[in-house]
Amino acid sequence: MRVRKLLLSLVASACVLSPITVTQAAEAEQFFPMLVYRTGPYAAGGSGFFGGIEDYYTLLNLRDGGIGDVKLTYEECETAYNSDRGVECYERLKSKGPTGATVVQPLSTGITYRLIERATADKIPVMSMGYGRTDASDGRVFPWIFPIVTNYWSQNTAKIKYIGMKEGGMDKLKGKKIANLYHESSYGKETIPVLDNQAKKYGFEVKHYPVPHPGLDQKATWLQMARQYKPDWVILRGWGVMNPTALKEAQRVGFPAKKIVGVWWSGAEEDVIPAGKAAVGYVAAGFHPSGADFPVIQEILDTVHGAGKGNISPQRVGTIYYNRGLIAGIITAEAMRTAQKKFGTGKSITGEQMRWGMENLNISQARIKELGAESLMSPVKVSCFDHEGGGAVKFQEWDGKKWNVITDWIPTDQSIVRPMVETSAAKYAKEKDIKTRSEKDSYGSDCTVTS
Amino acid sequence: MLYREAGQFKTTYAADQAIFPILQDRWVFWGFLIIAFVVPPLTGSQYVMGPILTQLLVFGLAALGLNLLTGYAGQISLGTGGFMAVGAYACYNFALRVPELPLVVDIMLGGVCAALVGIVFGLPSLRIKGFYLAVATLAAQFFLTWIFDHVGWFTNYDPAGVASAPSRTLLGSWAEEGGPLGFLAPINVLVSGPRATPETKYLVTLAIIVVLALLAKNMVRSSTGRAWMAIRDMDIAAEIIGIWPLRTKLLAFAVSSFYCGVAGALYVFTYVGNADTEAFDLARSFQILFMVIIGGLGSILGSFLGAAFIVLLPVVLNITAATLGEGTLSSDTLSNLELIIFGGAIIFFLIVEPNGFARLWQIGKEKLRLWPFPH
Numbered sequence: 131m132r133v134r135k136l137l138l139s140l141v142a143s144a145c146v147l148s149p150i151t152v153t154q155a156a157e158a159e160q161f162f163p164m165l166v167y168r169t170g171p172y173a174a175g176g177s178g179f180f181g182g183i184e185d186y187y188t189l190l191n192l193r194d195g196g197i198g199d200v201k202l203t204y205e206e207c208e209t210a211y212n213s214d215r216g217v218e219c220y221e222r223l224k225s226k227g228p229t230g231a232t233v234v235q236p237l238s239t240g241i242t243y244r245l246i247e248r249a250t251a252d253k254i255p256v257m258s259m260g261y262g263r264t265d266a267s268d269g270r271v272f273p274w275i276f277p278i279v280t281n282y283w284s285q286n287t288a289k290i291k292y293i294g295m296k297e298g299g300m301d302k303l304k305g306k307k308i309a310n311l312y313h314e315s316s317y318g319k320e321t322i323p324v325l326d327n328q329a330k331k332y333g334f335e336v337k338h339y340p341v342p343h344p345g346l347d348q349k350a351t352w353l354q355m356a357r358q359y360k361p362d363w364v365i366l367r368g369w370g371v372m373n374p375t376a377l378k379e380a381q382r383v384g385f386p387a388k389k390i391v392g393v394w395w396s397g398a399e400e401d402v403i404p405a406g407k408a409a410v411g412y413v414a415a416g417f418h419p420s421g422a423d424f425p426v427i428q429e430i431l432d433t434v435h436g437a438g439k440g441n442i443s444p445q446r447v448g449t450i451y452y453n454r455g456l457i458a459g460i461i462t463a464e465a466m467r468t469a470q471k472k473f474g475t476g477k478s479i480t481g482e483q484m485r486w487g488m489e490n491l492n493i494s495q496a497r498i499k500e501l502g503a504e505s506l507m508s509p510v511k512v513s514c515f516d517h518e519g520g521g522a523v524k525f526q527e528w529d530g531k532k533w534n535v536i537t538d539w540i541p542t543d544q545s546i547v548r549p550m551v552e553t554s555a556a557k558y559a560k561e562k563d564i565k566t567r568s569e570k571d572s573y574g575s576d577c578t579v580t581s
Numbered sequence: 582m583l584y585r586e587a588g589q590f591k592t593t594y595a596a597d598q599a600i601f602p603i604l605q606d607r608w609v610f611w612g613f614l615i616i617a618f619v620v621p622p623l624t625g626s627q628y629v630m631g632p633i634l635t636q637l638l639v640f641g642l643a644a645l646g647l648n649l650l651t652g653y654a655g656q657i658s659l660g661t662g663g664f665m666a667v668g669a670y671a672c673y674n675f676a677l678r679v680p681e682l683p684l685v686v687d688i689m690l691g692g693v694c695a696a697l698v699g700i701v702f703g704l705p706s707l708r709i710k711g712f713y714l715a716v717a718t719l720a721a722q723f724f725l726t727w728i729f730d731h732v733g734w735f736t737n738y739d740p741a742g743v744a745s746a747p748s749r750t751l752l753g754s755w756a757e758e759g760g761p762l763g764f765l766a767p768i769n770v771l772v773s774g775p776r777a778t779p780e781t782k783y784l785v786t787l788a789i790i791v792v793l794a795l796l797a798k799n800m801v802r803s804s805t806g807r808a809w810m811a812i813r814d815m816d817i818a819a820e821i822i823g824i825w826p827l828r829t830k831l832l833a834f835a836v837s838s839f840y841c842g843v844a845g846a847l848y849v850f851t852y853v854g855n856a857d858t859e860a861f862d863l864a865r866s867f868q869i870l871f872m873v874i875i876g877g878l879g880s881i882l883g884s885f886l887g888a889a890f891i892v893l894l895p896v897v898l899n900i901t902a903a904t905l906g907e908g909t910l911s912s913d914t915l916s917n918l919e920l921i922i923f924g925g926a927i928i929f930f931l932i933v934e935p936n937g938f939a940r941l942w943q944i945g946k947e948k949l950r951l952w953p954f955p956h
Binding site: 166167168169177205206207208210213214215217218221222225239240243244247248250251263264265314315316317319320322323340342343441554561562563 | 920
């Protein structure tokens, strides 16, 4: 009897709630899947990043009514940074909305790897901003994958340049010892070849130390690394809880924090605050600063959070992860605008049209200023040849309260990265029997220009 | 009322030894099997066939493998993820380096490699039992994933250590157009890689799993299975009545690892499409162990029920929470709600029935035989 009542009430509630979920088909919509992770060991990154993207989409909807009379819609699916769940979420969301998923942003190198072939087959672009598969920068082999802004290898060359700068010149790197402490995952392993390559070029010594997921146990690694190997610099290639743990372990074995250089997934507030004083002086890379003193963020605070429609607690607006998500939102929106310019406004664009928009994206300094994001992001120009779009890297130091930018934009060293990208992409193309694009395709992407 | 076996007489030994001695069970089983083979491909939904059903089948198979070892032979193992990885990487290398081989053979060879590795790591079971054995198999887990992480050959020197499944056909490259067995080309469908259809992937997975589950069922009904259970219940007594522990235990490890290896290979080739060691870490081993415990130790059906609970319930909760709670609850709360309800469900089911879903199923069947007039 009780069971029947329960069932009846469930059916009744489903009937009551179902009209709410039916969306109005009257106005044009553009659907974006959100593969979020608000739980698990990497929740700090996931909630901040997706909070940023969603806030930006909400701002565009509230302020401009979307982009070109097309409302931006999205649906979340929790992955908990788990690759299996990522694939499940992708499959669940890919055909929602009038034209299916417009672009997928997994915010996980592991999920990106799992989606490369699926998305290519489904004709849905994948934007892996500052993460993912590095050699996908060669758009001639990976038409659907966009590691926009700066890929891992490029970032790594800028980091070695920074270390060289601190040592007083790249020639001073000779004989120096650098330890690479990495998260043992596809993400962590990604920079091993480029470091080995640079070690040969500049004459320094590099040793790689893996830390198993999630990275809470590093005692033995730090003892071995700091006491036995005694490196001059440590590159922290961590993610989530591994970062504060590394900084605390460094303090325990007496390794100075200012000799640790982190990647941009190790350089957010959430990575250093739990380490307390151990993090003071620690330096991390970034392709954007933190802070809320940018017109676009102020507008979000007023328009979106002011109306109670924020997707994250207002205190976290302006943190590193939030700003990163915001930039991802800006780039996506600009790519959609680019696509609309060619294929027309007022109607939903397809994944293929979005891909064209991303491949022909050009966000100039003037446009960045117009968007109210001056000095928040650097210009991006994507082409078929270069899916990375050529960003630069700034380094920032944690002073115990906030991140301070301590360098200007440091350009990456494409003379090292690009040949490696091309070799690696060519190997992939051969293994997978992919025809490298070398001419203008039917969508008008020009692959004849190779610079 | 419907579930009555009155009047069903068995006149042959074969009928007496049938897997499903009750006629209604047979009907339900065949009906279920036909539905499983026909309905999902007809719906054409990639979501249902891929992340839902194929994933369920693959993890069900891995749980079945572990269940043979833990549930039937009584040897606790935490190396499931490692054995799955052996199957996955072995299959990958066979497929990559010997494209002439049919993919099914690659998958089976992956299982064989896992079985051989399983025998090696099963050796400690001859001297130690229980928790100590669990720790010894833990070594297998760490050692195997370490090897695949650090020896580049296994992943064909991929910089990120990701083995991406090459496109391979059911019958191998010889049976392709223009090959020596070219007349087989029309039925030589693509099974792995991005161009393979979800229907093929699902049907191949299902077919392999049906065959392996049938084998497992017969194995545990035969002298092999009885020897395993004797060892599980009391190894000294088993030895006295003439069961050779070395052979029995190592066979259990070999068969179990074979199943896990095949599951690993299927995970890479028909489900995800690529793999790195993250997919086969310790968390995976625990996940499979939980499937076995929740599904029911020593039950073939239980393995699949446990897999369904662990793999599908979070997805169902997630979808339900997202649909019902949209607009009313914050997304943070919704994400955490899934964990809360899932954790609650585990505790609830373990209190209600500590012997797992398989036992619940059995009780249900017994009640049904008396329904509607229980005495």
